[in-house]
Amino acid sequence: MKVLLVHPEWRQDDFGFRLAAMPEPLGLEMLAAALPDHDVRIADTRCGDDVVAAVSDFAPDVVGVTALTPEVYAAADILKRAKKVSSEIFTVVGGIHASLMPADFFVPAVDAIVVGEGEVVLAGLVAALAAGDGLAGVPNIIYRDESGQFRPTDKVIVEQDLDTSPLPRRDLTAAHRQEYYFLFDRPDVSMATGRGCPYRCNFCSVWEFYGGRTRMMCPKRVLEEVRTIETAHITFVDDNFMLNWKREDRIADLIRSEGINRRYSMECRTDSIVRHPELVSKWADIGLYAVLLGLEGSDETLASVNKSNDLATNDQAIAILKDHGVVIWGAFIVDPSWDVDDFARLRDYVHSREITHTQFTVLTPLPGTDLYRQRAHELITGDYRCFDCLHAVTETRLPREEFYRQYAELYRQADLTPYFDMVRAGTLTVEDMRHGKEMLDFMSRWENYAVHDPILGRSRAALAD
DSSP: OEEEEEEOOOOSSSOSGGGTEEOOOHHHHHHHHTOTTSEEEEEEGGGTOOHHHHHHHHOOSEEEEEOOGGGHHHHHHHHHHHHHHOTTOEEEEESHHHHHOGGGGOSTTOSEEEOSOHHHHHHHHHHHHHHTOOSTTSTTEEEEOTTSOEEEOOOOOOOOOGGGOOOOOGGGGGGGGGGOEETTBSSOEEEOOEEOOSOOOTTOSHHHHTTTOOEEOOHHHHHHHHHHOOSSEEEEOOTTTTSSHHHHHHHHHHHHHTTOOOEEEEEEOHHHHHHOHHHHHHHHHHTEEEEEEEOOSSHHHHHHTTOOOOHHHHHHHHHHHHHTTOEEEEEEEEOTTOOHHHHHHHHHHHHHTTOOEEEEEEOOOOTTSHHHHHHGGGBSOOOGGGOSSSSOOBOOSSOHHHHHHHHHHTTOOOOOHHHHHHHHHTSSOHHHHHHHHHHHHHHTOHHHHHTTOTTTSGGGGGGGO
């Protein structure tokens, strides 16, 4: 069968976290690899691919799309446009939001919803379609029956064996490789070597999606994929790459033994770093460049989101990474209930620790999470485009304009000394520093956030939904 997989573009303006990163559509590349007996293409609308043109040219039997919460409407629109080209196309949606909130896709343009990990399920679904079989025997989907009603099939635990998983079909996105980046590294390649998380942060949908289970790819399989990557930089997108220190230690040894010369970025928990600082040293020696840390900035915030960590551990991890010349990308949660003093304390923390690469997210009750179940009654909008962690979807203690002024001010960097130090150390180039300053300046304009605020901006009509 012919299968077209599409990554949606949901941004409303040239603004947001896209300024710092746009990863390849890795999930779709892995889905494509799970369909070796079919003709598969990927369209990335973030890079300008036109869905109607792709459908008209390729004439697919199946069109599939993935969606995070802010992408829900864009994903549904893609399938609607595909159906307009040909009503015979079978449409399917999957991903975290579709799995946790499938009813949001009970719309005419959708024929089936994949619930959970997609590789095995999609392969079974496409095989059933190719054979002309009914879909009632395909587990972990919700499909539209002959009467037009959505019906769930049996829900079973079906997991892709990571050690034997096929290599992602990066050839299908090769034309856009130069457009995928992480921080200052372009082009970039994303690698997923594990799934799930054992922790229970209340704002996170990842552990909900994986049912609290975790598993990791063996070192041999990780190396097999690293060997195939030609870009100078690799980003490991695991939620906590250093979760199993023995595995990561072995991976580093294999990379070193083969003389592979790359730069690496990863996301880690600070307690993992503190438990094994020698692992940071080993990875720094083979090219570890940057680490994303969820720092939050205070013990109160860490406790409020059930992070199971503390400020002292965070500070130890910061010191370890700095000792090894690793760039720290600090992620911080901003609660809409904050007052001016709370913002001031976070600014003081960031400046005192000299966190040069920052990401501030507004605490958002994402559908399907513990936080959503706790605070859904507080939501002031149902417009999923506002659930991008850049906008307050609950009431703010401060007047909303003042909240965004304080929020934007977090990105303002008056002291450039740490950046010059990084240039002198060879961690950043002068061009990197200039580009970084432009990004920070753009993010520090409060009006940019107000444009699509549920009350102040163009999304206010969602209040009437």
